Amino acid sequence: MASEISFxxxxxxxxxxDYVINPWMxxxxxxxxxxxxxxxxxxxxxxLKEHAIVDLVPSQKGWPDMVFTAxxxxxxxxxxxLSRFLHKERQGEEPYFKQWFEENGYKVHELxxxxxxxxxxxxxxxxxxxxxxxxxxxxxxxxxxxxxxxWLDIExxxxxxxxxxxxxxxxxxxxxxxxxxxxxxxxxxxxSNRLIEMRVPSEKRIAITEADAVNFSCxxxxxxxxxxxxxASSGLKAQLANAGFQVIETPLNEFLKAGGAAKCLTxxxxxxxxxxxHANVSVESRILRLEGHLLDSGLINRSLDLIIDKGGSFQxxxxxxxxxxxxxxxxxxxxxxxxxxxxxxxISQLIDLGAVDLPQDERDAKLEPVVQSGxxxxxxxxxxxxxxxxxxxxxxxxxxxxxxxxxxxxxxTDHGIVAQCKLLRDLEIGDMVVVDVQGIRTVxxxxxxxxxxxxxxxxxxxxxxxxxxxxxxxxxxxWELRKVRDGGGKxxxxxxxxxxxxxxxxxxxxxxxxxxxxxxxxxNAIAVHDIEQAMMGTSLGMDMQRxxxxxxxxxxxxxxxxxxxxxxxxxxxxxxxxxxxxVMYECVHNHVPFCLAGSIRDDxxxxxxxxxxxxxxxxxxELLKGADxxxxxxxxxxxxxxxxxxxxxxxxxxxxxxxxxxxxxSDRGSVExxxxxxxxxxFLSLLMQQLDSLxxxxxxxxxx
Ligand code: ARG
Numbered sequence: 001m002a003s004e005i006s007f008x009x010x011x012x013x014x015x016x017x018d019y020v021i022n023p024w025m026x027x028x029x030x031x032x033x034x035x036x037x038x039x040x041x042x043x044x045x046x047x048l049k050e051h052a053i054v055d056l057v058p059s060q061k062g063w064p065d066m067v068f069t070a071x072x073x074x075x076x077x078x079x080x081x082l083s084r085f086l087h088k089e090r091q092g093e094e095p096y097f098k099q100w101f102e103e104n105g106y107k108v109h110e111l112x113x114x115x116x117x118x119x120x121x122x123x124x125x126x127x128x129x130x131x132x133x134x135x136x137x138x139x140x141x142x143x144x145x146x147x148x149x150x151w152l153d154i155e156x157x158x159x160x161x162x163x164x165x166x167x168x169x170x171x172x173x174x175x176x177x178x179x180x181x182x183x184x185x186x187x188x189x190x191x192s193n194r195l196i197e198m199r200v201p202s203e204k205r206i207a208i209t210e211a212d213a214v215n216f217s218c219x220x221x222x223x224x225x226x227x228x229x230x231x232a233s234s235g236l237k238a239q240l241a242n243a244g245f246q247v248i249e250t251p252l253n254e255f256l257k258a259g260g261a262a263k264c265l266t267x268x269x270x271x272x273x274x275x276x277x278h279a280n281v282s283v284e285s286r287i288l289r290l291e292g293h294l295l296d297s298g299l300i301n302r303s304l305d306l307i308i309d310k311g312g313s314f315q316x317x318x319x320x321x322x323x324x325x326x327x328x329x330x331x332x333x334x335x336x337x338x339x340x341x342x343x344x345x346x347i348s349q350l351i352d353l354g355a356v357d358l359p360q361d362e363r364d365a366k367l368e369p370v371v372q373s374g375x376x377x378x379x380x381x382x383x384x385x386x387x388x389x390x391x392x393x394x395x396x397x398x399x400x401x402x403x404x405x406x407x408x409x410x411x412x413t414d415h416g417i418v419a420q421c422k423l424l425r426d427l428e429i430g431d432m433v434v435v436d437v438q439g440i441r442t443v444x445x446x447x448x449x450x451x452x453x454x455x456x457x458x459x460x461x462x463x464x465x466x467x468x469x470x471x472x473x474x475x476x477x478x479w480e481l482r483k484v485r486d487g488g489g490k491x492x493x494x495x496x497x498x499x500x501x502x503x504x505x506x507x508x509x510x511x512x513x514x515x516x517x518x519x520x521x522x523x524n525a526i527a528v529h530d531i532e533q534a535m536m537g538t539s540l541g542m543d544m545q546r547x548x549x550x551x552x553x554x555x556x557x558x559x560x561x562x563x564x565x566x567x568x569x570x571x572x573x574x575x576x577x578x579x580x581x582x583v584m585y586e587c588v589h590n591h592v593p594f595c596l597a598g599s600i601r602d603d604x605x606x607x608x609x610x611x612x613x614x615x616x617x618x619x620x621x622e623l624l625k626g627a628d629x630x631x632x633x634x635x636x637x638x639x640x641x642x643x644x645x646x647x648x649x650x651x652x653x654x655x656x657x658x659x660x661x662x663x664x665x666s667d668r669g670s671v672e673x674x675x676x677x678x679x680x681x682x683f684l685s686l687l688m689q690q691l692d693s694l695x696x697x698x699x700x701x702x703x704x
Contacts, residue, residue: 005052005223008100008267012041012067013059017258021087022167024259037254041067044228044250044262051223055269057100063093068260069267070170071121072097073108076132076152077273080106083119086139104269109151117144120267121168127175127222129274130155131199135169137161142283142313142336149281153273156281157199158338159192160311165214170263174218176227180243182206182220184213191311191342206243212236216252216261221268230261284343285336287317288355292444294329295321303333303353310346312337332358344379347437352384354444365390365439367410367432374425376407379435383408383421384442385648390419391439398443402647403621408434425614473676474683477653478690480629481516489628490518494642495583496635497525498657500539502681504633505530505583507688512586516691519623520587520594521638524602524609527570527584531606532560534582561604569607595619597638621645629653634680636661648672655683 015037017028048054060066071090073080080101085091101108111117122140124133132152136142137160149156159169163186166172172187181200185193185207196205208217212233220229227245230252237247252261294300307314318332335350337343347355357363368377383406388399390408399408399419406421409431419434427433434440484491499508511517529539537544541553550556567573574588587594596609597616610616624630624645632639632654639654643665646652652673654665662675676683 004270005268006270007048007052007054007221008057008069008072008269009041009045009048009054009265010057010067010069011059012037014061014064015041015059015067015255015258016064018064019089021089022259023165024256028257032254032257040250040252040254041265044252044265047228047248047250048221048223048266051226054266055104057097060093060096063090063096065090065258065260066093066096067255068121068258068264069097070260070264071119071168072267073101073119074117074123074132074148074152075106075120075267075269076125076154076271078106079109079152081109081111081117081119081148081151083121084111084113084116084144085118086116109147111144111147115144115147116141117148118168121170121264123148124169124173124175125154125271126179126199127177128179129272130277132156133159133169133173133175135159135161135173136313136338138164138167142338143285143315143334145283145338146281146285149279153279154277155279156283157195158283159195160189160338161187162189163187167259168264170219171216171259172213172218174220174222174263176206176222176243176245177224178204178244180204180206180245182208182218182227182240184208184210184218186210187213189311191338204243206236206239208236209233216256219261219263221262221266228262230256282339283336284340285334286343286347287332287334287358287361288347288350289330289332289358290350290353290355291330292328292354293322294331299353300329300331303350303355306349306353307333307335307346310337310349311342312346344437348381351437351440351442352386354386354442356441357439362391363438364392364394365408365434366436368435370409370427370429370431370433373429374427376424376427376433377435380407381434381437381440382406385643385646386442386444387647387649388440388442390434391441392417392419396441403645405644408440410434423617470676470678470683470686473653473674474686474690477631478687478694480651481511481687481691482694484628485514485516490626491516491629491631492519492521492624492627492642493517493631493633494521494635494638495526495631495633496523496638497529497540498634499680499684500526500529500533500583501542502634502679503544504681504684505533505539505544507681507684508633509581509583509586510688511684511691512583512590512592514691515590517592519627520583520592521597521620521623521642522594522635523597523599523638524605526635527596527606527608528557528561528604530583531564531570531573531579532557534579534585535560535563558603561606564606564608565604571608593623595623597641599637617641617645631655632665633684636664639665655680 017025017032020026071083073082082098098108118139122135132154134145134156145156145158166187172184174182215231217229217232220227225245228248231249232247240247255261290303292299304314313336315334316331317334320330322329337346385404387402389396397419401421403421406423408419409422411418533539533544536556538550538553538556541549541556543550564573567576570584571588573579574585579585598605598609598611627650629651634656654662654675656662657679659677662677
């Protein structure tokens with residue numbers, strides 16, 4: 001008997017399943033047999049007594065789960081951190097456990113109220129005593145981990161539990177002697193699995209199957225080479241034998257009904273302190289403020305969900321509710337994350353939602369120099385479509401050329417400090433780049449309710465059938481186009497060849513002719529098919545009048561390309577009278593600038609097609625400057641490219657027959673972008689009809 005090892009147990013005199021606080025208890029209320037429970041507990045007690053000392057804490061009437069002494073607290077040396085139960089059903093156990101620890105000479109630490117932590121059920125020492133694994137996600141709060149590190153002077157590694165069947169760390173994780181680890185990987189998130197793999201070499205990790213996991217094979221008590229558990233498959237037994245362990249199975253199914261087994265029924269109260277280890281905790285916390293229509297826009301839910309989804313944890317410290325319909329609310333939220341990396345990920349997304357530091361906590365953005373041209377410092381902040389500001393020398397500076405997937409470069413010019421979004425390839429040695437997530441905010445105007453509804457294309461929330469929806473979009477787009485044109489604004493169209501194939505070419509040409517389009521961003525194909533149609537009446541060999549394939553028509557587009565190549569450019573072909581109609585004709589004729597960006601599948605290409613994609617991207621970006629409205633017509637490639645270059649505040653209408661394209665583009669979390677799933681030819685035809693009716697003398701009858 002290894003006499004220096006002691007366990008604490010509590011006899012099941014009052015044990016029963018009286019309530020449901022974990023999935024195992026569901027359907028098991030009063031279904032366990034007291035006699036069998038007593039017998040099973042006695043057997044476990046007996047086995048342990050052969051290998052260690054077992055102390056007993058008196059059981060208490062009315063506290064049926066007190067048998068699970070693992071949840072009494074977390075012991076290291078003569079110090080204990082007492083549990084703070086999440087559920088009121090177990091909170092009454094706390095004073096009894098506290099009394100036992102005090103009577104037995106332990107120094108008792110108690111966590112602040114409302115900070116749940118469920119003792120050794122959720123915190124397991126590495127068997128060499130070098131660090132502490134601490135679970136969170138269901139019963140214990142991440143914010144309790146720094147207290148453990150401080151009071152027990154040990155390094156704490158936080159693991160996030162994600163399967164509610166394994167709600168306590170000890171239900172799916174069991175460190176064993178000699179650095180082995182028995183665990184069920186699927187109970188943890190990816191980050192936690194990575195952490196485990198970093199700390200425990202693969203030859204020491206014994207990953208169990210789900211079948212073993214649901215038999216609580218990880219809920220095992222390890223004394224030297226003995227591992228006591230409810231049940232183990234023969235495979236698992238063999239694996240453990242290989243690692244030098246002997247499994248002792250002892251049935252505990254009466255306790256499984258309450259969600260516990262061998263380990264839960266015991267608390268190791270002798271855990272030697274390792275002198276050389278000291279406190280270290282990677283949990284970070286930060287307080288952020290959220291402002292706006294937090295409740296009615298769902299912003300608060302989205303923010304809090306995001307924190308949890310990403311593996312963090314939160315406390316709402318202060319919520320100021322805007323009582324009037326128009327007034328905004330504000331909330332100060334303490335965000336905790338298990339590591340700096342996770343914190344950065346959470347904060348950068350909260351920044352997108354408009355979260356800001358509390359004024360007293362504001363700090364300047366962190367900058368690091370570019371040391372290799374075209375390469376950002378590792379930890380660079382990745383920009384989004386939201387208008388952004390960075391704090392430099394104590395004041396907030398607006399970031400220019402806002403776009404997504406860039407870095408923020410700070411340069412000193414004659415006019416002072418300039419912050420701008422730069423693509424990685426444009427970074428130059430000496431540029432200072434914003435890193436980390438400190439001193440960055442996005443600027444949101446919390447619009448009034450009424451404004452919100454009128455600014456946003458309001459059919460977004462209209463919940464109408466799709467045909468009616470198309471009509472509504474068309475009406476509103478027509479209205480916008482008129483407004484922008486008559487106000488001297490800028491509409492940019494990006495369009496794919498489907499526009500021509502579906503018979504929309506004439507309508508798009510008309511739009512250009514009537515001054516509704518200020519720039520066209522496209523690829524080689526639409527221009528080729530448009531020119532093919534203008535010259536030969538076919539689009540990719542299809543007769544556009546009769547809708548049938550023309551014999552030999554598949555060669556038409558190459559002939560069209562060849563002709564333009566002979567003239568040197570589309571403009572020269574227009575000038576020479578070779579092209580007399582169509583989209584490209586109208587662009588040239590009406591001095592509407594266009595950029596045709598090349599791609600790997602292009603035939604020809606046309607002399608105008610920019611095959612240097614870096615140049616094409618720059619030309620796109622240039623033509624997009626100052627756009628008020630972007631019409632995206634059936635081109636996934638160019639629409640996504642354009643979407644990435646465009647900050648919020650620019651209205652975008654994406655038309656595509658493929659719902660996936662539309663969702664991808666309209667799902668930018670900004671109210672200005674809308675998508676409509678329909679045939680683009682039909683859409684353009686309806687749009688022109690609508691525009692024609694707007695210009696008619698009966699315009700007032702249309703109902704605007
Ligand atoms: N019914 C108890 C609860 O849900 C079971 C506790 C099991 N204990 C453990 N250390 N896993 O709290």
